[in-house]
Structures are given as structure tokens and as C-alpha cells.
Amino acid sequence: MLAHLPILQVIVPLMAAPACLILRRPQLVWMFTLLASTIAFIISILLLQQVMQTGTISYELGGWSPPWGIEYRIDKLNAFIALIISGVSTVVLVAAHTSIEKEIPQEKHTLFYILYLLSLTGMLGIVTTGDAFNVFVFLEISSLSAYSLIALGRDRRALWASFQYLIMGTIGATFILIGIGLMYQMTGTLNMVDLATRLPEVAETRTVTTAYVFFIVGVCLKLALFPLHLWLPNAYAHAPSIVTAFFAATSTKVAAYLLIRFTFSIFGVSFSFTTLPMEMVFLTLGLLGIFVASTVAIYQDNIKHVFAYSSVAQIGYMIVGFSMTTSAGLSAMLLHVFNHALMKGALFLALGAVMLRVGSTQLKDFQGLGRQMPLTMAAIVVGGLSLIGVPLTVGFVSKWYLVVAALEKGWWPVAGLVLLGSLLAVVYVWRIVETAYFKAPLAPIAGKEQVKEAPMAFLLPVWMLVSANVYFGLDTRLSVEIATAAAQSLFGVAP
Amino acid sequence: MNSSLATLLQLCILLPIFATLGIVALRRHQNLREAVSIGTSVLVFYAVVTIYLGVDAGETITVHWLQVLPGLSVNFSVEPLGVIFSLIASFLWFVTIIYSMGYMRGHNEDHQTRFFCCFAIAIGSVMGVAFADNLFTLFIFYEVLTLSTYPLVTHSGTEGAKKGGRTYLGILLGTSVAFFLLAIVGTWVVAGRLDFTSGGVFPAEANTTLLGIILVLFIFGIGKAAIMPFHRWLPAAMVAPTPVSALLHAVAVVKAGVFTVMKVGVFIFGLDLLVVLPTTQFLLYLAGASVLLASFVAMRQDNLKARLAYSTVSQLGYITIGVLLATSSGVIASSMNIAMHAFGKITLFFCAGAILVAAHKSNISEMRGLGRQMPFTMVAFFIGSLSIIGLPPTGGTWSKWYLLMATLETEQLIIMAILMLSSLLNIAYLMPIPFHAFFSNIPAKSEHGESAAKVQIKEAPMASLIAIGIATLGCLVLFIYPNPLHELASAILEPQQ
Numbered sequence: 001m002l003a004h005l006p007i008l009q010v011i012v013p014l015m016a017a018p019a020c021l022i023l024r025r026p027q028l029v030w031m032f033t034l035l036a037s038t039i040a041f042i043i044s045i046l047l048l049q050q051v052m053q054t055g056t057i058s059y060e061l062g063g064w065s066p067p068w069g070i071e072y073r074i075d076k077l078n079a080f081i082a083l084i085i086s087g088v089s090t091v092v093l094v095a096a097h098t099s100i101e102k103e104i105p106q107e108k109h110t111l112f113y114i115l116y117l118l119s120l121t122g123m124l125g126i127v128t129t130g131d132a133f134n135v136f137v138f139l140e141i142s143s144l145s146a147y148s149l150i151a152l153g154r155d156r157r158a159l160w161a162s163f164q165y166l167i168m169g170t171i172g173a174t175f176i177l178i179g180i181g182l183m184y185q186m187t188g189t190l191n192m193v194d195l196a197t198r199l200p201e202v203a204e205t206r207t208v209t210t211a212y213v214f215f216i217v218g219v220c221l222k223l224a225l226f227p228l229h230l231w232l233p234n235a236y237a238h239a240p241s242i243v244t245a246f247f248a249a250t251s252t253k254v255a256a257y258l259l260i261r262f263t264f265s266i267f268g269v270s271f272s273f274t275t276l277p278m279e280m281v282f283l284t285l286g287l288l289g290i291f292v293a294s295t296v297a298i299y300q301d302n303i304k305h306v307f308a309y310s311s312v313a314q315i316g317y318m319i320v321g322f323s324m325t326t327s328a329g330l331s332a333m334l335l336h337v338f339n340h341a342l343m344k345g346a347l348f349l350a351l352g353a354v355m356l357r358v359g360s361t362q363l364k365d366f367q368g369l370g371r372q373m374p375l376t377m378a379a380i381v382v383g384g385l386s387l388i389g390v391p392l393t394v395g396f397v398s399k400w401y402l403v404v405a406a407l408e409k410g411w412w413p414v415a416g417l418v419l420l421g422s423l424l425a426v427v428y429v430w431r432i433v434e435t436a437y438f439k440a441p442l443a444p445i446a447g448k449e450q451v452k453e454a455p456m457a458f459l460l461p462v463w464m465l466v467s468a469n470v471y472f473g474l475d476t477r478l479s480v481e482i483a484t485a486a487a488q489s490l491f492g493v494a495p
Numbered sequence: 496m497n498s499s500l501a502t503l504l505q506l507c508i509l510l511p512i513f514a515t516l517g518i519v520a521l522r523r524h525q526n527l528r529e530a531v532s533i534g535t536s537v538l539v540f541y542a543v544v545t546i547y548l549g550v551d552a553g554e555t556i557t558v559h560w561l562q563v564l565p566g567l568s569v570n571f572s573v574e575p576l577g578v579i580f581s582l583i584a585s586f587l588w589f590v591t592i593i594y595s596m597g598y599m600r601g602h603n604e605d606h607q608t609r610f611f612c613c614f615a616i617a618i619g620s621v622m623g624v625a626f627a628d629n630l631f632t633l634f635i636f637y638e639v640l641t642l643s644t645y646p647l648v649t650h651s652g653t654e655g656a657k658k659g660g661r662t663y664l665g666i667l668l669g670t671s672v673a674f675f676l677l678a679i680v681g682t683w684v685v686a687g688r689l690d691f692t693s694g695g696v697f698p699a700e701a702n703t704t705l706l707g708i709i710l711v712l713f714i715f716g717i718g719k720a721a722i723m724p725f726h727r728w729l730p731a732a733m734v735a736p737t738p739v740s741a742l743l744h745a746v747a748v749v750k751a752g753v754f755t756v757m758k759v760g761v762f763i764f765g766l767d768l769l770v771v772l773p774t775t776q777f778l779l780y781l782a783g784a785s786v787l788l789a790s791f792v793a794m795r796q797d798n799l800k801a802r803l804a805y806s807t808v809s810q811l812g813y814i815t816i817g818v819l820l821a822t823s824s825g826v827i828a829s830s831m832n833i834a835m836h837a838f839g840k841i842t843l844f845f846c847a848g849a850i851l852v853a854a855h856k857s858n859i860s861e862m863r864g865l866g867r868q869m870p871f872t873m874v875a876f877f878i879g880s881l882s883i884i885g886l887p888p889t890g891g892t893w894s895k896w897y898l899l900m901a902t903l904e905t906e907q908l909i910i911m912a913i914l915m916l917s918s919l920l921n922i923a924y925l926m927p928i929p930f931h932a933f934f935s936n937i938p939a940k941s942e943h944g945e946s947a948a949k950v951q952i953k954e955a956p957m958a959s960l961i962a963i964g965i966a967t968l969g970c971l972v973l974f975i976y977p978n979p980l981h982e983l984a985s986a987i988l989e990p991q992q
Binding site for chain 1: 561563564565634635638639642649652656657660661664665668669672673676677680681683684
């Protein structure tokens with residue numbers, strides 16, 4: 001049983017998806033989905049434990065040994081990312097039933113859970129597989145289900161947002177496929193380990209450079225790296241709240257994983273950063289992303305838009321860490337991947353609670369919520385502080401590591417810019433705080449009931465994520481240890 | 496190492512924070528709720544005094560809480576400077592609660608429970624700052640202090656309060672994240688450790704230009720020390736109720752700022768290094784400019800609290816100058832000024848609040864002849880002013896004395912001239928207030944139509960008067976009996992066991 005964990009990680013949610021059709025009753029389907037996600041979560045914990053103790057796990061699919069058969073390969077890096085994905089997915093699902101009750105028509109509930117599970121399958125698949133083409137297959141599974149999930153949003157703008165994402169996402173996927181195809185053409189293999197050994201032989205060719213560039217651009221589209229982020233804000237703002245919370249915490253993380261995996265383990269640092277000038281490219285885009293997206297976030301009226309742009313900015317932070325090409329920079333990036341999942345999961349889920357009670361996430365509708373929904377708003381404040389990077393929260397831990405990494409590399413101006421960027425976060429977080437706490441509640445409209453605190457089903461997962469924000473800000477052993485170990489192993493393995 | 500003292504130290508930080516539970520639980524019973532505050536403040540003060548006596552007897556106290564990142568822990572220890580700061584803060588907290596009871600009720604303020612809660616958290620974090628064993632711990636409590644005082648600044652919830660709060664939070668959080676944190680990380684990268692050590696942490700071969708930049712980042716980053724151009728938050732914070740301005744913005748918050756500057760100067764850089772850094776001279780002149788400019792601005796303020804706020808900005812500059820002079824008398828002057836200015840300024844703010852409650856006046860121009868209506872308050876104001884200026888028989892004399900000595904020792908004649916000029920300016924903007932209150936005639940017909948002859952004595956509520964009395968007495972006692980303070984201040988530079 002334990003030997004089959006790598007495949008079970010993907011198979012459990014995949015099989016659970018069609019099984020939902022049998023259950024029919026939404027409540028049952030919800031519990032079943034929650035169960036499947038929890039099992040996936042437990043599996044990823046077990047996998048991570050195993051990897052930390054015994055090192056990389058290789059699983060041969062169908063008994064065909066790699067590189068001929070498909071290999072699932074779990075190392076510290078993807079075990080860590082899988083843990084984030086399945087963990088957030090499980091916590092978010094707790095609130096799903098209550099939330100979609102109001103946002104999605106009853107007859108589509110089962111469909112929602114099926115898509116959710118498929119999307120989870122896709123993400124976990126991308127992360128666990130050791131085969132480049134398999135990555136593409138799972139990418140399509142997760143993307144197609146994501147497009148439909150976003151289209152389930154409650155007004156017609158969701159359709160447009162989904163369509164935008166569909167176009168951009170398909171372009172991205174096509175680029176990735178072209179990249180993988182070119183790699184195959186040059187090396188005759190799709191297995192990642194095999195690719196890594198064979199690519200250096202042909203690294204000097206223009207085809208390999210083209211393959212890398214196609215692949216990276218495709219991934220950056222999925223990652224929503226500035227300036228390829230245009231699909232993200234609308235997709236996040238108009239999707240059902242649960243979907244937003246899930247995607248904001250996980251989907252860009254998967255793309256970040258692909259970026260790291262292909263750059264460091266497959267193409268290798270010397271190719272990506274010495275042959276090609278990727279260091280400056282990523283650094284510039286990362287810093288631009290931080291400042292442009294944060295500035296745009298300040299001027300948004302829909303809070304979902306605010307946090308969506310903030311996500312683009314946070315991706316900028318990750319990419320700045322990535323561009324340093326040092327072990328410290330990479331661990332800072334991985335830490336931020338983990339920490340950002342906690343922050344955005346908490347914030348978007350709390351917005352889901354606001355959506356449930358108020359029916360809108362426009363800034364003006366936040367008036368007086370500090371008094372009407374004290375626990376939800378407190379969660380948003382703590383999540384916001386974490387986003388700013390106040391000490392005792394996870395945000396501070398990532399900022400600390402990022403700045404230390406920049407200074408160790410001698411990039412003093414970059415360190416300063418990274419910190420200045422967090423000041424912009426103060427502005428957009430504080431607009432919400434001021435509206436919620438200093439303005440009197442709107443007079444209740446006749447026929448509409450008074451806004452009250454969110455139900456337990458929401459408060460519980462929201463506060464679980466919020467406490468995780470504080471807990472991992474204090475006790476950083478788990479996150480820092482794994483992130484550092486993963487980063488170091490990547491630099492050890494890399495040619 | 497003494498475990499009971501270690502427990503007391505932790506109680507200093509935790510008691511105020513736990514007190515919030517009691518305050519919230521008793522929100523329906525005003526008197527009981529305030530009893531919780533008073534009880535806690537007495538306990539905290541008692542704990543600090545015990546710690547002081549223990550340290551005086553040669554005990555060392557260290558407490559380890561948790562390790563957040565490898566090499567970065569939340570640790571506490573006690574040294575003389577921290578003792579001075581915590582003694583003042585805890586004592587004046589007690590006094591301020593008594594004052595607040597009179598003020599908040601006399602002024603019919605809302606949300607008093609929230610007020611006392613945030614107050615307690617703020618004091619808890621001040622204790623954390625005072626006893627922090629490393630920069631990291633200090634930074635954490637520094638930020639908690641900013642966030643916990645924000646609801647106090649915006650207490651009234653009006654548009655003005657919101658605007659003031661925005662400036663307050665923007666500057667304090669902004670400077671601390673953009674400069675202070677960068678300086679801390681820089682220190683970490685250069686020195687590899689952040690714990691406060693006598694003589695500094697930097698290795699001898701470190702690049703002095705880089706260290707000079709880090710020093711500038713520290714001085715700008717510690718926004719609570721209100722060195723121009725990052726002083727705007729202090730006048731902005733004056734929208735808060737007067738007890739907040741009195742304790743937090745004359746004692747706790749601003750002193751946390753200069754306290755941090757002192758800690759960084761003495762225990763991170765070390766005085767010997769401070770002298771040779773290329774940027775020290777520039778920062779000295781900047782602090783000098785801050786002293787003078789703030790005094791000039793203060794003269795032009797008609798709002799009493801705004802004038803006092805600018806006066807604070809100017810006085811904080813004195814303390815920073817004392818550290819940057821990097822001599823032992825400079826450090827003694829600075830640490831004594833932390834105490835002297837605290838007592839002097841809190842007296843003045845208490846008086847300003849009393850005038851607001853009893854006579855509903857906040858502008859200086861309206862206070863002519865007020866001495867006849869509020870003689871006690873105005874006498875206290877006079878004594879407080881003397882202490883701020885630095886004239887006998889008040890405690891302020893001593894700190895100014897040592898500061899001037901330090902400028903002479905280091906032959907910083909320009910700085911000395913600035914200090915002299917500033918003292919004259921202090922006289923010019925503080926003395927006219929009690930002077931006019933006693934010796935000018937009340938305008939023949941006041942707004943309410945009452946004539947000058949019929950003025951009756953109408954002072955602030957009793958609780959407030961008691962608090963004013965204690966604070967004023969403090970100013971006088973510190974003149975006659977400055978010795979314990981001086982001993983503590985001299986002990987700062989002695990190498991620790």
C-alpha cells in the first residue's frame with residue numbers, strides 16, 4: 001500500500017470525481033469530496049515524511065521501468081507543493097457546501113464537486129509526475145476543469161472571464177506543448193531525469209533554446225507573471241468564492257513548481273542562467289510585477305480584484321527570489337509559495353463569507369462590517385497584516401528570507417525595493433480596514449435582512465487558515481526546513 | 496540567573512495582555528473594569544521595581560521564549576537602560592489610568608473598553624521593547640506597539656481621526672518596514688547576530704561605509720524617534736484622546752523610539768564604532784536641525800496639543816544627539832532625558848486635557864486669564880514647562896547639564912549652540928502660556944457673557960487632578976533626588992557580567 005502512495009495521490013481524486021455522479025444528493029457529494037480531498041492530504045503528508053526520511057521516491061507506472069514507461073517521481077520539492085495543494089483544498093472544501101448554496105444553482109452542485117476534484121487531480125498530477133508529456137496532460141485536465149469552474153460564477157461576467165482565461169490558458173498550454181515537443185525532438189525522451197542527462201549534450205543548439213523559451217513563456221502565462229497576468233484578476237473576481245480561494249492558493253503555485261522543475265532540474269542552472277540572460281529578465285519582471293500590480297490593486301473597488309492584483313504582486317516576490325539563482329533565493333521563493341497559499345487562502349475564503357452575507361465584495365459594501373461580522377473582518381485584518389509582512393505572521397518570514405537572500409547576493413537596492421513594495425500592501429489593506437471599521441453600516445434596505453456574522457462552516461476553515469498564518473510565523477521549523485532542504489537538493493542535483 | 500525574577504519579567508509583558516480579558520469581561524461595570532487596569536498597573540510596576548532591585552543587587556535575568564528562525568529568537572534580558580524605560584513606563588501607566596478615569600468620563604468618550612484594552616496591550620509591548628534581548632525581539636514588539644496604538648489614535652472615529660491614523664500608521668509602519676527591517680537584515684548579514692552586546696556586534700574588519708549606511712537606515716527607520724523628516728506622525732497622532740497623547744505620545748511610543756536608537760547605538764554599533772562612522776556627523780546635524788525646526792514650528796502652533804507635540808519632536812532630537820555624540824556623558828544625558836522629559840511632558844499633556852475637560856478650550860489664544868479659573872492646573876503646567884526647558888528646581892536640569900557637557904567634551908560647538916538656542920526657544924513657546932493665564936486679564940466679555948469678576952474655580956475631575964499632582968511632584972523630586980537614575984544611567988556602559 002505504502003509503495004503505491006505516489007499514484008494514489010493522483011488516483012484518489014481522479015476516481016472520486018465520476019463516483020460523485022452516483023451519489024446525487026449535494027450534501028452527500030460534498031462530504032464525499034471532502035473525504036477524497038482529506039485522503040489526498042493524508043497521502044501527501046505520508047509522502048513528504050517518507051521523502052524527508054529516505055530521499056527521492058520513484059514509482060514505475062504499470063511496472064514499465066523508466067525511461068520507457070511513465071515514472072512518478074517524488075522529491076522534497078514536489079512533496080512540499082503537493083502538501084500545500086491538498087491541504088488548502090481540504091480546508092477550503094469545508095466551507096464549500098455553505099458557500100455554493102447561495103452562489104450556484106442547486107442542480108449544478110454535483111457538477112461543481114466533480115470539476116473541483118478533477119482540477120485537484122490535475123494539479124496533483126502535474127506535481128507528482130516525472131514525465132514531461134504527462135505534465136501537459138494533467139495541465140489540460142486541471143485547466144479545462146478550471147475554465148468550467150470559473151464559468152459557474154453567478155453572473156454573466158464569469159463567462160467572459162472564463163473565456164479570457166480559456167484563450168490565454170490555451171495559448172500557454174500550446175507553448176508548453178511546443179516546448180516539450182522540441183525537447184523530445186532533440187533528445188528522444190520525455191522522462192525528466194533522462195531529459196536532464198541528455199539535454200546538456202545538445203544545449204548549444206538553437207532548438208533547445210527555443211524549446212526552453214517556449215516552455216517558460218507558456219508556464220509564465222499560467223503563473224500569471226507580469227505582464228502575462230491579464231487573465232487572472234477577472235477570473236478570480238468572477239469565479240465562485242470557493243473556487244477563487246482554492247485557485248488563488250494553489251494554481252499559480254503549480255506553475256511556479258513547473259518553472260523551478262524545468263529550470264533547475266531539467267535544463268540546469270548553467271543553461272538557464274548562464275547561457276541565457278534569464279537572471280535579469282526574471283528580476284526585472286518580478287520587480288515590475290510587484291510595483292505595477294500593487295499600485296493597480298490600490299485603485300480597485302472590488303476587493304476580489306484588490307487581492308487578485310495583490311496575488312500578481314506576490315508572484316513578483318516569488319520570481320525575485322527565483323531570479324537570484326542561489327539556494328537562499330530559491331528557499332525564499334519556496335517559503336513564499338507556502339506562505340502565500342496560507343495568506344490568500346484565508347483572505348479569499350473570508351471574502352467568500354462576506355459574499356455569503358452581504359452578496360457583494362465591493363469596497364463600499366464593507367462599510368460597518370467590522371461591527372456586523374467581527375470575526376470575519378478580524379480574519380481579513382490578520383490575513384492583511386500577513387500580506388504586509390508584519391512580524392509574527394508568515395508574511396514576515398518570507399520577507400525576511402527574501403531580503404536576507406538579496407543581501408547575501410549583494411543586491412542592496414533589490415532588498416530595498418522588496419521592502420518598499422510591502423508599503424503598497426499597507427495602502428490597499430488599510431483601505432479595507434478603514435471602510436470596515438470607521439464607516440457606519442449601510443442602512444438595511446427594506447426586505448433585506450440585517451447582515452450578521454458568517455456561519456460556523458465558514459468561520460472554522462477561515463480561522464484555521466488564519467491561525468496557520470500566525471502559527472507558521474512563529475514556529476517556522478516545518479516550512480523553513482522543507483523549503484531549505486528542497487532548495488538545497490535542487491542545487492545539489494543540478495548539473 | 497534568578498528564576499523568580501525571570502517569571503516576574505515575563506509577567507511584565509503578559510499581565511497587561513491578559514488584563515484585556517478581564518477588561519472585556521467586565522465591560523458592563525465601569526468601576527470594576529478600571530479596577531482591573533489599576534490592579535494590573537500596580538502589579539506591573541511592583542514587578543519592575545523588584546527586577547530593578549534584583550539587578551541592582553547584581554542579578555542577571557534572561558528568558559528564552561521561542562526560536563522563530565534559525566538564530567533568531569524571542570529572548571528577554573534586563574539591563575539598566577531597559578530598567579529605566581520600564582520603570583518610567585509602568586509608573587506613568589498607573590498615573591495615566593487614574594487620569595483617564597477622570598478624563599474619559601468627564602469627556603463622555605465612547606468605546607472606553609476598547610480604549611483600556613488597547614492601552615494595556617500597548618504597555619505590554621512597551622515592556623517587551625524594554626526587555627528585548629535582541630533586535631529581532633525588539634522589532635516584533637515595536638510593530639505590535641504601532642498596531643495596538645492605531646485604534647487609540649483613531650479613537651473618535653471621525654474623518655480627522657481617520658486621516659491622522661492614516662499618517663500615523665503610514666509613517667510608522669512604512670519607515671519600520673522599509674528602513675528599519677532592512678537595517679536589521681543588513682546587520683544580520685554583516686554581523687551574523689542580532690543580540691545586544693556591550694561594545695557592539697560588528698566585526699572589526701567590516702566596511703565602515705556600509706555600516707554608515709546601515710546607521711542611517713536605523714535612524715530613519717526608527718520612525719518612533721521622530722527625527723525629521725519622519726516626524727509627521729506625532730502631530731497627526733494628536734487627534735487621540737489626551738491620555739493617549741500623554742502616555743503614548745509623550746512617554747511610551749516616542750520613548751520606545753529613542754530607546755531603540757540608544758540600544759542600537761550602544762549595543763549594536765558600540766560607541767567606539769559610532770565615532771568613526773562616516774555618517775554620524777551628518778546624522779548629528781540632522782538631529783540638530785530637527786531640534787531647531789521643530790521648536791520653530793512649535794512656536795507657530797495655536798493648538799496646545801500640537802505645540803506640545805512639536806516640542807516632543809524637538810526633545811526627542813536631544814536624546815538622539817546624546818547617543819550620536821558617542822561619549823559616556825552623552826549616553827547618560829540621553830537616558831536621563833528619557834525620564835525627565837517623560838515626567839515633564841506628561842504633566843503638560845495632563846494639563847492640556849484638564850483644560851479641555853473643565854474649560855473646553857484647546858487653543859492657546861483662548862487661555863488668557865485661565866489661571867484664575869484653574870490655578871492648580873496652571874501651576875502644574877508652569878512646573879512642567881520648567882522641566883522641559885531644563886531650569887531648576889526640576890529634573891530637566893540634569894539631563895540638559897550632561898548633554899551640554901557631552902557637546903563640550905566632543906567639541907561639537909555647533910551642536911552646543913543649537914542646544915542653547917533651542918532652550919531659549921523652549922522658553923519662548925512654553926512660558927507665555929502660564930504667564931498669560933495668570934497675569935493677563937480675561938477678555939472683558941467672554942462668549943458666554945459672564946464677566947471677569949465672577950470667575951469661579953472650576954478644575955478638572957478629582958482623579959485627573961491627583962494624576963497631575965503626582966506627575967508634577969515627579970518633576971520636582973527628580974531634581975532633588977536624581978541619584979538612583981544617574982546610577983542606572985552610568986551603569987549602561989559598564990560591561991555586563
